[in-house]
Amino acid sequence: MTAPIVETEALTKAFQGMVALDAFDFSVGQGEIVGLIGPNGSGKSTVVNLLTGVLAPTAGRIRVDGRDVTGAPAHEIARLGVARTFQMIRLFSSLTVEENVVLALQQQSGAGYVSSFLQSREARERRLAARAEARETLKLFEMDIHAEKLATDLSIGQQRMVELARGLATRPRLFILDEPAAGLSPVNVDRLITMIRRMRDEFGVTVLLVEHVMRVVQSVCDRVVVLDYGEKIADGAPNVVVEDPKVIEAYIGLGRAADA
Amino acid sequence: MALLPQFLANGVVIGSSYVLVALGLTLIFGILKIVNFAHGEFYVLGGYLAVLGSQLLGFPPLPALVLVIVCMAAFGWGVERFIFLPIGKHDPTNVIIASFGLSILLQNVFLKVAGPEPMIAKSGLPAGAIRLGSVFLTSERIAIVAAAAVTVTVLLVVLRFTWVGLSLRALSENATVARISGINVRRVAVVTFMIGSSLAGLSGALMSSVFMVQPGGGVLVVMKAFIVVVMAGMGSIEGAIVAGLGLGVVEALVTGYLGSEMRDIIGFLIVIAVLAVRPQGLFGLKTERS
Amino acid sequence: MRTNLSLLLLLAILMALVPSVLQGGYFVNVAIVVCIYVVLAASLDLVMGWTGMYSFAHAAFLGVGAYTAAILGRDLGTSFWINLPAGTLVAGLFGLLLGLPSLRAQGHFLAIMTIAFQTVVYLILAQWTDFTGGQYGISIDPIEGFGSLSAYFYLVLGVTVVALIVIRLLTGSRFGDALRAVRDDETLARTIGMNTNAIKLIAFAISSSLAGAAGVLSAYHIRGVTPDDYTVMTSASIVTMVVLGGRGRFWGPILGAALLVLLPELLSGLADYKHIFFGALLIAVIIVAPQGLAGTLAQRRAK
Ligand SMILES: Nc1ncnc2c1ncn2[C@@H]1O[C@H](COP(=O)(O)OP(=O)(O)OP(=O)(O)O)[C@@H](O)[C@H]1O
Ligand SMILES: [Mg+2]
Numbered sequence: 051m052t053a054p055i056v057e058t059e060a061l062t063k064a065f066q067g068m069v070a071l072d073a074f075d076f077s078v079g080q081g082e083i084v085g086l087i088g089p090n091g092s093g094k095s096t097v098v099n100l101l102t103g104v105l106a107p108t109a110g111r112i113r114v115d116g117r118d119v120t121g122a123p124a125h126e127i128a129r130l131g132v133a134r135t136f137q138m139i140r141l142f143s144s145l146t147v148e149e150n151v152v153l154a155l156q157q158q159s160g161a162g163y164v165s166s167f168l169q170s171r172e173a174r175e176r177r178l179a180a181r182a183e184a185r186e187t188l189k190l191f192e193m194d195i196h197a198e199k200l201a202t203d204l205s206i207g208q209q210r211m212v213e214l215a216r217g218l219a220t221r222p223r224l225f226i227l228d229e230p231a232a233g234l235s236p237v238n239v240d241r242l243i244t245m246i247r248r249m250r251d252e253f254g255v256t257v258l259l260v261e262h263v264m265r266v267v268q269s270v271c272d273r274v275v276v277l278d279y280g281e282k283i284a285d286g287a288p289n290v291v292v293e294d295p296k297v298i299e300a301y302i303g304l305g306r307a308a309d310a
Numbered sequence: 311m312a313l314l315p316q317f318l319a320n321g322v323v324i325g326s327s328y329v330l331v332a333l334g335l336t337l338i339f340g341i342l343k344i345v346n347f348a349h350g351e352f353y354v355l356g357g358y359l360a361v362l363g364s365q366l367l368g369f370p371p372l373p374a375l376v377l378v379i380v381c382m383a384a385f386g387w388g389v390e391r392f393i394f395l396p397i398g399k400h401d402p403t404n405v406i407i408a409s410f411g412l413s414i415l416l417q418n419v420f421l422k423v424a425g426p427e428p429m430i431a432k433s434g435l436p437a438g439a440i441r442l443g444s445v446f447l448t449s450e451r452i453a454i455v456a457a458a459a460v461t462v463t464v465l466l467v468v469l470r471f472t473w474v475g476l477s478l479r480a481l482s483e484n485a486t487v488a489r490i491s492g493i494n495v496r497r498v499a500v501v502t503f504m505i506g507s508s509l510a511g512l513s514g515a516l517m518s519s520v521f522m523v524q525p526g527g528g529v530l531v532v533m534k535a536f537i538v539v540v541m542a543g544m545g546s547i548e549g550a551i552v553a554g555l556g557l558g559v560v561e562a563l564v565t566g567y568l569g570s571e572m573r574d575i576i577g578f579l580i581v582i583a584v585l586a587v588r589p590q591g592l593f594g595l596k597t598e599r600s
Numbered sequence: 601m602r603t604n605l606s607l608l609l610l611l612a613i614l615m616a617l618v619p620s621v622l623q624g625g626y627f628v629n630v631a632i633v634v635c636i637y638v639v640l641a642a643s644l645d646l647v648m649g650w651t652g653m654y655s656f657a658h659a660a661f662l663g664v665g666a667y668t669a670a671i672l673g674r675d676l677g678t679s680f681w682i683n684l685p686a687g688t689l690v691a692g693l694f695g696l697l698l699g700l701p702s703l704r705a706q707g708h709f710l711a712i713m714t715i716a717f718q719t720v721v722y723l724i725l726a727q728w729t730d731f732t733g734g735q736y737g738i739s740i741d742p743i744e745g746f747g748s749l750s751a752y753f754y755l756v757l758g759v760t761v762v763a764l765i766v767i768r769l770l771t772g773s774r775f776g777d778a779l780r781a782v783r784d785d786e787t788l789a790r791t792i793g794m795n796t797n798a799i800k801l802i803a804f805a806i807s808s809s810l811a812g813a814a815g816v817l818s819a820y821h822i823r824g825v826t827p828d829d830y831t832v833m834t835s836a837s838i839v840t841m842v843v844l845g846g847r848g849r850f851w852g853p854i855l856g857a858a859l860l861v862l863l864p865e866l867l868s869g870l871a872d873y874k875h876i877f878f879g880a881l882l883i884a885v886i887i888v889a890p891q892g893l894a895g896t897l898a899q900r901r902a903k
Contacts, residue, residue, distance in 0.1 A: 102791055128793035142784040153777055157793035166773040173773075216792070345708040347715075396887045403652065406711050407843060408886040410656060414836040415879025422876065529719060529832070536712055575723050581716040585709050586701045 053116070054079050055224045055256050056101060056132070061110035063096050063280075070096045072280040073110065078224065083250055083257045085267040085288065088277035089300055094260045095137055097277070098228050101258075102134050103127040115223070128157070131223035135213040135230055137260075141201035147212050148197040151184035152177070154216045187219040188212070191245065206233040214242075218249060224256045225249060231263040239266060246270045264292070276300070312444070317566040318559060319445045323520070325558020326458035330513035331531055332538035332550045333465065334506035339539070341481050341502040344394060344402070347409040349510050349535060350528025351416035356382055356511025357523035358424055360431040364519075371434050375457070378515040379508045386507030390500055413528065420525035428522030431515070450519045457516055461509070462551060469547065474501050533581045540584055604768060604850055612761045619750035628753050629821075634861045635753075635760040636818045641841040641853035642767050643810035648839070649847030650771060651803045652783030653702055654711040657718035658838045660698075661808035663725055663830030665691040665815025670738040670825045671731070680743040684759075684816045691812020692805045694721075699804030703797050718832050725827035737826035740819055756817050763810050768850055770806070779803060783848075833875050840878040844885050846892025855893055 054077035061074040071093040078084045086094050099105040101112060103124035111120045114130050133154075141150050160166070160180065161173035188194040191211040196204060201212055210230055217225050227246070231239050243266055249255040261267050267274060267288060274291045276284040278300040284291045291297055335349050346352075356378050363374035393412060397404050435453060439446040469475035477498045480488040489495055514523070514531075538557055542549030618631045644658045665687035672678045672686055701713050725732050732738070746752045770776060778799045781789040789796050819825050837860065845856025860878070864871040889896045 104787060104791060124790035125793050125795045128791055134791055140785055140788040142781055142788065144780055144784055153781060154792040156774060160774055163775050167769050167775060393883055402707060404886045404890050406654060406708060408883050411879045411882030414833065415876055418875040418879060529715065533712065533716055575720060578716045578720045582713055585705055585713050
């Protein structure tokens with residue numbers, strides 16, 4: 051395996067004593083597409099929130115590109131090239147679709163705040179460049195026709211595409227997708243599958259995919275990690291993992307779910 | 311040290327008024343998810359109504375208190391119906407601004423109607439201090455504690471055994487489930503608001519025979535009630551009782567040993583400190599779900 | 601952006617005609633007060649409208665600016681030209697102080713904390729008699745060379761225009777985008793790489809320093825400071841101006857401030873009941889048109 055982009059060591063998160071993630075060891079290699087699956091409430095989104103700095107871990111370590119970022123604020127992790135989408139879609143509601151993407155781009159390549167305040171030529175040029183870039187990326191997701199609309203006026207499926215465009219536009223090193231197929235029509239799920247592949251193959255983006263829709267996981271992931279009650283119960287190739295009795299049990303919910 | 315029991319007793323008196331105000335605030339928040347910034351002015355209004363009842367109308371203590379409770383319940387109904395209901399819950403920021411507006415409005419109405427001079431209610435109770443061991447208390451002060459104790463007991467019984475109480479608890483625990491199981495959310499909201507504002511008014515009325523009623527007096531009261539609720543943990547009735555009495559005692563000790571000049575400044579600094587250290591208290595755990 | 605700034609300059613030129621067209625000190629005095637409240641409302645809107653945070657303590661910064669000027673003048677004999685930047689700076693520092701809790705507390709907590717802060721500042725101004733002069737306050741000598749009322753008015757108008765241009769440029773720049781992002785969704789803002797804590801602190805600092813500048817201007821206008829000018833009632837008036845005019849819009853607070861300063865002047869009966877009226881108005885606007893006048897107009901036009 052190539053050098054990991056992100057790596058965790060005994061990563062643990064407890065909410066008021068309730069352990070949502072327990073000593074999780076995990077890594078995503080450069081250029082991989084890794085799936086993270088598990089039943090509802092198994093801690094998948096918690097992993098995403100920890101990796102992106104939205105939540106601070108209770109214990110354990112996180113490294114991005116070999117650099118220790120445990121407890122680092124979200125914006126610093128983002129600036130290392132980690133982008134994400136949200137299970138419950140998040141877009142800036144008072145901004146248009148294009149502005150949403152431009153804003154994300156500006157964080158990476160915008161002019162300085164002072165230069166922008168003074169309306170320098172450089173600032174204007176960079177903003178124009180960011181707009182062009184945003185249009186370009188929106189086009190990939192066939193969202194350029196909606197660029198001028200308010201983000202919140204779109205359908206759920208379209209909003210998901212805008213979230214993907216927002217992340218991809220910044221050319222992240224690691225793109226974490228939290229259930230991107232939720233609420234998508236089958237046609238759009240197909241498009242999503244194609245787009246995830248293109249992200250890696252054309253744009254060199256490493257992808258961590260949290261997903262319930264097994265069709266997506268099976269068709270794009272190189273490797274799948276399975277969580278159950280905050281513990282890693284499997285890690286391997288998709289076709290191997292789905293055959294794993296522990297995974298099957300977790301999903302069918304014999305045993306522990308019955309007495310939960 | 312000799313004065314310690316006296317300070318403690320003073321603290322319990324003030325603390326019982328905090329308990330009543332805080333209970334109103336916490337009930338309203340539990341159901342309507344709003345912090346009513348004008349709650350302190352409700353307290354002051356209760357004080358003015360007591361002055362009106364006892365001084366101008368010459369009511370004896372109990373009828374005067376009944377008058378306060380009835381008026382405050384009606385007032386609470388009106389505020390809920392004509393201000394908070396139309397705003398809706400969509401935008402909590404607007405509720406904050408509107409209740410701030412109500413607080414400002416009421417303070418200035420008091421100033422116009424009652425004037426800037428502080429007023430005091432006549433309790434009609436026998437004058438002079440009563441001695442309990444090494445502690446001297448006026449009959450008004452004893453009455454405050456007794457009345458607060460009775461009110462809190464009645465409230466606890468109501469919350470435990472009546473439909474209002476049951477639906478109230480169901481609602482504050484899980485609004486969706488409560489709604490599905492057929493609880494009339496609107497009605498509970500209105501009743502809660504009426505109870506909450508009666509509690510604030512009652513507290514103000516009780517205190518009005520000991521402390522002056524003045525137009526701007528509510529600001530400090532709502533802050534105190536707010537930190538009591540924060541320290542107690544949101545929606546916790548028992549917690550509010552303990553925290554309210556505790557705050558009263560701490561304050562009485564500060565006043566007793568350090569003097570009263572700094573009391574208000576220290577009071578506000580406590581507000582800032584408590585909120586800065588434990589901001590999530592009132593709302594339970596601030597959850598960040600993705 | 602261009603049209604807004606041109607319109608602003610046009611308005612300023614019209615305002616500059618006030619002393620020559622409307623004879624008599626009364627109108628000039630009113631015009632000065634309008635300018636001061638325009639700066640106050642527009643600066644509060646940076647925090648309240650653009651960033652979506654609450655501050656019911658804006659009058660505290662007005663007071664900090666005013667008292668800084670008065671105390672410096674009294675103890676060190678410094679001139680207006682030192683006191684104006686000093687008042688601006690000190691108010692900005694106090695703004696940072698109030699900004700700190702905003703990093704942890706939101707919504708109701710922040711709102712109640714700002715009221716507490718406002719009250720503490722008032723109590724200090726009113727009770728620390730040795731330093732602040734207590735209820736009697738401190739008097740201020742007129743500025744050399746600006747002794748006449750109309751000369752002072754031009755000075756105030758100039759500062760107002762500069763403050764508004766700064767606000768317009770700020771909100772139209774990346775900083776304005778950042779403020780809106782924080783207001784819409786702070787978590788999202790952070791995960792796309794924005795240092796939202798820094799943004800919020802800077803917003804508080806800039807907003808309160810402009811209020812401090814307004815404080816210096818008003819102190820020199822009334823030739824002194826007394827604590828009662830800087831109570832929560834003044835804060836409430838500024839909040840009402842912002843909400844009535846329309847939050848998060850350039851013209852909103854300007855419109856709101858102008859209206860609410862002029863209205864009590866026009867309807868003499870109203871002056872007495874000003875704060876009652878403002879409180880009621882605040883509630884009414886929130887119920888009927890929470891976006892304020894500018895917001896409602898913009899919506900009409902969009903349709
Ligand atoms: N902010 C929070 N506060 C308290 N508990 C939380 C919080 N976030 C998550 N939890 C709890 O942690 C556990 C794991 O939640 P998480 O959202 O990570 O699950 P998930 O695997 O993403 O589930 P789903 O498939 O439903 O999205 C759940 O029991 C959840 O209730
Ligand atoms: Mg999840």
